[in-house]
Amino acid sequence: MRLLVVEDDPDLNRQLTTALTDAGYVVDRAFDGEEGHHLGDTEPYDAVILDIGLPKMDGISVLESWRRNGRVMPVLMLTARDRWSDKVQGFDAGADDYVAKPFHLEEVLARLRALLRRAVGHAKSEFECGPVRLDSRTGRVSVDGNPVKLTSHEYRLLAYLMHHNGRVVSRTELVEHLYDQDFDRDSNTIEVFVGRIRKKLGVDIIQTVRGLGYLLAAPGA
Numbered sequence: 647m648r649l650l651v652v653e654d655d656p657d658l659n660r661q662l663t664t665a666l667t668d669a670g671y672v673v674d675r676a677f678d679g680e681e682g683h684h685l686g687d688t689e690p691y692d693a694v695i696l697d698i699g700l701p702k703m704d705g706i707s708v709l710e711s712w713r714r715n716g717r718v719m720p721v722l723m724l725t726a727r728d729r730w731s732d733k734v735q736g737f738d739a740g741a742d743d744y745v746a747k748p749f750h751l752e753e754v755l756a757r758l759r760a761l762l763r764r765a766v767g768h769a770k771s772e773f774e775c776g777p778v779r780l781d782s783r784t785g786r787v788s789v790d791g792n793p794v795k796l797t798s799h800e801y802r803l804l805a806y807l808m809h810h811n812g813r814v815v816s817r818t819e820l821v822e823h824l825y826d827q828d829f830d831r832d833s834n835t836i837e838v839f840v841g842r843i844r845k846k847l848g849v850d851i852i853q854t855v856r857g858l859g860y861l862l863a864a865p866g867a
């Protein structure tokens with residue numbers, strides 16, 4: 647899952663980015679409204695954390711513009727605690743949820759997980775495909791109840807496929823959602839990661855759909 651953090655406070659931006667990266671997300675960051683607006687308008691993010699008070703272009707204007715341009719990714723806004731009007735304006739502009747400052751990082755992470763699940767119509771934090779289980783809360787993966795250790799790249803790939811279970815996901819989409827903008831994007835690496843995941847899981851739930859991409863399917867289904 648690839649996220650965008652738009653926050654002008656350098657310390658807060660760093661704290662958020664570190665916590666999100668530790669939690670297994672790929673994170674791009676922006677420090678003002680213009681830069682954030684441009685990234686959110688042109689890159690395919692799975693969710694955005696957007697501060698309301700930003701230099702150059704305020705968060706509400708950024709969000710309104712994204713929604714006008716048809717950008718539908720979930721947006722979690724950061725508001726000042728006493729500014730109820732920010733929250734109302736934010737929701738009206740198309741925000742999906744908010745966290746008031748100062749906040750606990752755990753709350754931001756939990757709200758993000760909920761947004762990411764709901765964006766794909768999934769109510770629980772656990773995902774299943776046949777004997778494979780992925781818990782997006784703990785980042786644990788198991789097969790028939792036995793834990794499987796995946797690297798962060800492998801986990802991200804499997805989590806993305808689990809979130810989009812039921813449809814074919816192209817390699818391009820995976821590259822766009824699993825790497826940040828500075829990464830050398832080579833879709834062959836995806837094939838390598840898929841191979842490693844298949845091997846570690848020991849059950850083949852990732853089907854290659856020739857010319858199109860990958861599709862999750864329970865064995866025997």
Ligand code: CA
Nearest residue numbers: 654697699700
């Ligand atoms: Ca700010």
